[in-house]
Amino acid sequence: EVQLVESGGGLVQPGGSLRLSCAASGFTFSSYWMTWVRQAPGKGLEWVANIKQDGSEKYYVDSVKGRFTISRDNAKNSLYLQMNSLRAEDTAVYYCARVSDGCTFDYWGQGTLVTVSS
């Protein structure tokens, strides 16, 4: 059974940093692109970043470029999102998901809440 479990969310002050983790199991993690998607309170879904199987390609939504870094450790079956220079508008539930053929997100985690507030 495919499982994705996010962790690392919490309350952080504007300008602060946070590192999210996503533990994957039930599939060959190193064979799949992975993604982060976020959802601000009461709002819709917003794609944040994608990373290739070996980490050699990474793509970001414009609003997080230069502040967020997606990475992975295939030996640990883990995906990460390093978030720096956080802003109030980054407040959201952050989901990790598996990317299948055609850049579709077939399995999602339960999400972790990030709150940026003073």
Added chain:
Amino acid sequence: DVVLTQSPLSLPVTLGQPASISCRSSQGLVYSDGNTYLNWFQQRPGQSPRRLIYEVSKRDSGVPDRFSGSGSGTDFTLKISRVEAEDVGVYYCMQGTHWPPVTFGQGTRLEIK
């Protein structure tokens, strides 16, 4: 960037009646391999999104056959043949043809009338 426009944004439906959600794209979604990477997701209250439909009309395992997807080019539709109480939630279309960025529609909230 590809903009996906869903309508309606709110959809009150009587139990047992059909429902239909439209998703219109600002660009054609046929990829160079000939496939169209348009997906539909369901998000029930308090839950993570769940994929229902991929490549316009392919239903995910475990998705009831009352859900169907159709369309081509820039116009796509999710249909529910007979709405059940468990269908309450928000439905999103998403395109994976022209990325980055991956884009989602605004979401359509389905409620029971």
